[in-house]
Amino acid sequence: MRKSPSAMIQKQVGQNTKWYCVNPSPRRKGRKKSFFENQKRGLISRAKLTLESWIITWMNLYRKNAIELTTWENNLRQINTHIIPEIGHILLKDLTTDDVQKFYNKMTKEKFAPATVKKNHQLLSMCLSKAVKKRILNWNIAKATELPKLEDDEARAMTEEEMKTAVANEINSLLKRKKVSSKERILALEMLIVTRYCTRNCTQHFSIYVKG
Structure with a gap:
């Protein structure tokens, strides 16, 4: 027995016109199923992002x-x-x-x-x-969110002591991380060389940090 071919019917829903497929072909059913499966996978992926x-x-x-x-x-x-x-x-x-x-x-x-x-x-x-x-x-x-107020003197050049503190903070932040690239290690070392200073605690750890 020959199956009825797919057909489209028109239905008025409020002010909108919608089309529906009657007796959809296996290929059309497959495309519809694939669409919803891909959509579902996308939602799951975003849920885990x-x-x-x-x-x-x-x-x-x-x-x-x-x-x-x-x-x-x-x-x-x-x-x-x-x-x-x-x-x-x-x-x-x-x-x-x-x-x-x-x-x-x-x-x-x-x-x-x-x-x-x-x-x-x-x-x-x-x-x-x-x-x-x-x-x-x-x-x-x-x-x-609310940000801390920028001080009026932040535009001026930092003093030597402020530079030392800033470098120490950055280095110590890097030391807390589990993975650090070679480029970041070199950058940290350059920062120390430029300022010629780091806290005693930071310097002790940094000798180990550079060796990896």
Whole structure:
């Protein structure tokens, strides 16, 4: 017995016209099933997406060709040193304004300059804005955070003591990380050479750190 061919019927729903397939062919059924399976896999993938995975994707896919390489490398160092160790493990869909605010507050408490906190905020906010544009997120939660006040004298050159403190903070942040690239080790060593200073505790650890 010959099966009825596929046909389309028209149905009026309010002001909209919708078309429905009657007796869909096996091929059409297969395409429909494949569509929903792929959609389901996409939703699951997004459900498991962490901030770390997304911000690295954003840096490599969207940011790398938009800025100078040296700027990109500096941004990536900021992300790997500060953002990922603190909040990178959080699922993107679960990330809250409070999570980000606590991250900024911790940086402030650890005596990082307000400008450094602001730089991390800019990177995080741009990353989340792209996620909103791609409809991965509904809104950018970083926009609701409060940043530490920038001091009027931050534009001036740092004193020797301020430079020493800033370098010590950056080196100690690197020391806390489990994985550090060779380039970052060299950069840290150059920072020490330039300032010719680090805290006694930092210097003791750094001799081991450089050897790897």
